[in-house]
Amino acid sequence: MSQDVEIKENKTLDEFTKLQDLSSLEGLGGSFLVCPLDQYNVFSKENFSEEQKMFASTAQDFAVNRIKPVNDQLKKLNKDLSLELFKEAGDLGFLGIDIPEQYGGMELDKTTAAIVVDYLSACECPSFMVTLSAHTGIGILPIVWYGNEDQKKKYLTKFATGEWMGCYALTEPNAGSDALAGETTAYLNDEGTHYILNGQKIYITNGSWAEVCITFAKVGDKYTSFIVDKTCEGFVIGAEEKKMGIKGSSTVTLYFENCKVPVENMLGKLGQGGAIAFNSLYAGRYKLGITTAAGAKYTIKCAYDFALERKQFSRSITEFDMLKNKFAQMVVRTFEAYTVSYATTGSIDFSISKLDKNSDDYYEKMQKIIEDHAIEASIAKIVGSVSLAENADDGVQIFGGAGFIEEYPAAQIYRDERINRIFEGTNEINKLIIGGTFLKKAILEELPIRDQIYHRMEDYLPALTFSGDHELSSEISVIELSRSLMLDMLHRLILKYGQDLKNEQWALEPLADIVVCFSVMQMGFARYNQLPDGEHKKRMNCVVKYSIYRNFNILKERINMLVPYICANSEVGDVMDSINQRINDLKYIPDAIALKKSICEELYKHGKYYLG
Ligand SMILES: Cc1cc2nc3c(=O)[nH]c(=O)nc-3n(C[C@H](O)[C@H](O)[C@H](O)COP(=O)(O)OP(=O)(O)OC[C@H]3O[C@@H](n4cnc5c(N)ncnc54)[C@H](O)[C@@H]3O)c2cc1C
Structure with missing residues (x-):
């Protein structure tokens, strides 16, 4: 030993x-x-407060009445419509849930932030949910937690309304799971006014639509985070990737070609990039647990509605016990995914509620609490993504041949869900x-x-x-x-x-x-x-x-x-x-x-x- x-x-x-x-x-x-x-x-759906129920209902309303009717148009890249809906989500306050009030947000608890993405998922449009979640999670949180006053004023106010979209660029050709192996470099120019970034970041969600990018580069041997405006000289946006699923979301390579980033845009301290990169991902993981649980739920409805109408051997296929077996397991998986995800947000909120919001180290402590829940966040991510994957697979099987045909919804669900076991840290x-x-x-x-x-x-x-x-x-x-x-x-x-x-x-x-x-x-x-x-x-x-x-x-x-x-x-x-x-x-x-x-x-x- x-x-x-x-x-x-x-x-x-x-x-x-x-x-x-x-x-x-x-x-x-x-x-x-x-x-x-x-x-x-544990905290669970049954414990939602009246205020949380109100957010759930407003989010569901927007999802069902505004996004769902147009989600056919979001099956492929549709920048104008995506940005229009994104802005409307901002007008309704959905983009500012984690942003402090003085910067135009509402700064509600982590459960309410999860509830918003849960009920927005009723739009049944994973592409739009990926766009929105990348912005409200890894796009915004690094500035909420590590930004200085000027940065918060400049960026968060516009992030809250949806006037600006954010993205988070960590992955590089030689640094995926091994994120800290990034080769992008930054050095201070002779005048001391700008950091000059060189390198590239791949597979970046919202990359071509975002005004602002949180990224990471080595200054000497110090891994450091920067806020890069798309107007920075030397910031080049690559072509859209052709993807297996979530085809209505933007995914590109971002190139930094002697990219001039003002010194005041360093996020956090020199050498703090690793902590910023990883801590921002924890929150993304339990939220992914929620959106995948929601996906698992809507997959049941989609498969059930089809099965009810589909007749073989002179009866609805819902009557066959082997399909009943699948449906039962789909329900159980969905229950499990929701249970672990809300248990996680509830536990985090319980600890955050004991902090003094006015203390100088409030965000440092909040982020420590979230980091302390790394194990729950990873569990939520795995259980949610696997539940949705298995439900999507059962969904295709219940559709039979129609499950393989693009005209029906099961095939798209099957393709869209696959990314969830890969991003936000592979399973x-x-x-x-x-x-x-x-x-x-x-x-x-x-x-x-x-x-x-x-x-x-x-x-x-x-x-x-x-x-x-x-x-x-x-x-x-x-x-x-x-x-x-x-x-x-x-x-x-x-x-x-x-x-x-x-x-x-x-x-x-x-x-x-x-x-x-x-x-x-x-x-x-x-x-x-x-x-x-x-x-x-x-x-x-x-x-x-x-x-x-x-x-x-x-x-x-x-x-x-x-x-x-x-x-x-x-x-x-x-x-x-x-x-x-x-x-x-x-x-x-x-x-x-x-x-x-x-x-x-x-x-x-x-x-x-x-x-x-
Ligand atoms: C649609 C899409 C959107 C994305 N959005 C973003 C974004 O907004 N921002 C961003 O920064 N990145 C983004 N990514 C990148 C994503 O986070 C990475 O693809 C992911 O982290 C995996 O990295 P990789 O692709 O380099 O795979 P690799 O790291 O090369 O992994 C390949 C395989 O090896 C396994 N593996 C690797 N290391 C280990 C290990 N130590 N132990 C066991 N197994 C291991 C992996 O689990 C995987 O199965 C996105 C990717 C996609 C496809």
Whole structure:
């Protein structure tokens, strides 16, 4: 075991094994990993405030009545219409949600910002959503967080109204996932008035429409961020890329050819570019979780409407059980994507609400809170993008041959969704973040993960405060056993690899998958459990049960894969026997088919996704 991962020796095993009060961890990134179910709450759609509901309704109204009727015209590049709609979104306040009031915005909480993109997604036009989200996220946030007073006044006021559009240019030909390997350079001119940038940035969303570009360049060896106006001499916009999907959004290469950027346009400090680049992406990730959840929801409706009309063997194809199976799983995935994304914004807002808005370091602290939720942001991004991908694939299958024909909507959904697993950090990079952050939070004791590891060794299924006849009592045991197994896997991995675990991708990927599955179970249960009794809760019952069933199966499969890989040959049998014994002791054998039948029946009653 490497030195820095040893157990703190001043703690006795007894201290480790005490079940602590962990509810005080609420609002900390990663708290779901250690907080037992009876000490854990999540924010969810059911908790929207009246004001948030109002934003949802206004956004949906604009999406359905203004954008959706013209979204056929946005299937290919249509700059004029895109900018017109963008400006109208600005007039309605949708572009200024994260911008402070003194610069023309509303500076609302992160959940409201997520709600706006969630309900705007009712336009069912991913191209427009990508345009808008790139502006409100990675375009605007770097200036909100790192800009000085003059920069905020100059840019944010115009960003809020939509008079100016922003873009964020990080990726280079030789620096994609390895973003800090960028080769773009900047040097101060002899007069000391301008930085001279040379290099290129590829695949830049909004690149040809934006007035302003946040970019990154090395000044000597210091990776630094700049705000580049499109009017800067030497700023050259390349041709539009021909893309697989989101064809109505602008994606170009930007060239800096001795590009003259005024010194006052350096963003943040010299050498702060890496932090600016990465911190801006976290917020983009959980918002992508929301927009992909919304996409997953609309895909269900689209497939259902088609299936209802389509007749084979003298009946609607909705009557075939194999299609019911698909629809049920589409509902469950959508539920999962929404659950983890709003759990993330809620936890971030909980912590931000405790900050003093008037303090000088307000934005620094806000951004630290968002960074602290890196693990949740990556989970939201993965769960959302995979849910939409699988729903889109099922959607094509439900359409049959029509799913392959461009005249019908399924093919476009299938092409448009593909980018979500690639940008905002590929899903592989996000898995590295999940595994790496779990390891880091354990080693640095940012969370009592190691305490819990030792506690769970003594008591792998601690008694919780739920009543014995809780309707999900089997699921409670499944989740708590899963937590013990997840912590056990981390413990074994730390013993084997120490900090090098972050470079052991064969082991890190299954560990990340386990964390993702576990988070979905924990957050899904918490969302359900906090609901008042009633119809909504009843409808969610089968969904949350099936979600736990399917995620537990994936988690078990990943453990089966990990144990033989990381344990000595002589102990693999015993370790697996002990794990299987604990699983068997649960006697957890839900009727998964009955659950899916009920979920589908409910879907057919509503004719659309029915959980918000
Ligand atoms: C339509 C579109 C819009 C975009 N918009 C923007 C934008 O606005 N601004 C911007 O800056 N960029 C943008 N991008 C770029 C996007 O963020 C990158 O394409 C993405 O980060 C991946 O980088 P890459 O293409 O160089 O792939 P690579 O980094 O070369 O990755 C190729 C494959 O290798 C895998 N891989 C790479 N490194 C690792 C690793 N360490 N471990 C495991 N697997 C790894 C990846 O997951 C991927 O599967 C956009 C891209 C597209 C297609």
